[in-house]
Amino acid sequence: MLKAFKYRIYPTKAQTTKMERTLDLCRWTYNETLAYRKNSYESEGKSISKYETHNLLPKWKEDKPELKEVFSQILQNVQERVDLAFKAFFRRIKAGEKPGYPRFKGKGWYDSFTYPQMGFKLDNGLLELSKIGNIKIKLHRPIEGKIKRLTVRRTATGKWFACFSVEIEDQPKPPWKDGSLVGIDV
Structure with a gap:
């Protein structure tokens, strides 16, 4: 079972600039x-698959060297978002709903980036982000389970917030929630 933990982070001005630059480069990748x-x-x-678009990233990094400032899996995740937008579009067409074609993102309309597997680490009240640095984080409660991904x-x-997607074991339902007990009000 997946569970989310959200924490406030406090980046320095230099880190904020790097993170905003990352968002801008993610927005560029999304639109491209x-x-x-x-x-x-x-x-x-012909329809292009997510994996074919992943093969475009090395060429784009040659043409636009600023993309090297962003952790590679973040850019791959951006392309997965485009793929999910198209899947949702075609699902809505098939269901007969109003489809809503995926939109291009304008400045200020892209507000998160995701580390899907690695590139981040929690250590002594600091969140270490690849290519950004160590950021102060307010861990107001402990994280339970195994961390799967991080969205900033x-x-x-x-x-700024850090949202950890965590995998935890399913907990059995309490006996009164499985329908075995019945209460009668007279």
Whole structure:
């Protein structure tokens, strides 16, 4: 079972600049991936898979060296987001709902990046993020289970949060929630 733990983080001004730069480069990658998939379908009539878009990243890093400032798995996760947006679009078409084609993200419309497997570490009240540095974190409660992924999110007010997705073992339901006990009010 997955559970989320959300904590406030306190980056320095330099770290905030790096994280905002990461968000901007993620937004660029999102828009480029979306444009590539859209153009490929319109010109050739063929759909591009998530793995084919992952193969574009090395070439994009040559053309745009700033992308090397971002941890590679973050960029792959951005392309997974595009893939999920297309899957949701086609699912809604199939279900007969209003589809809503995936949109390009404008400045300020991309507010989180995800470390899917690695590139982060918790150590003595600090959150170590690859290519960003050690950030102070307020661990107001302990993290239970095994950490699977980390999403760093910026709110509209400029605050930053770390959201850990954790895998924990299923806990059995208490006996009164499985329907074995019945209460009667007279």
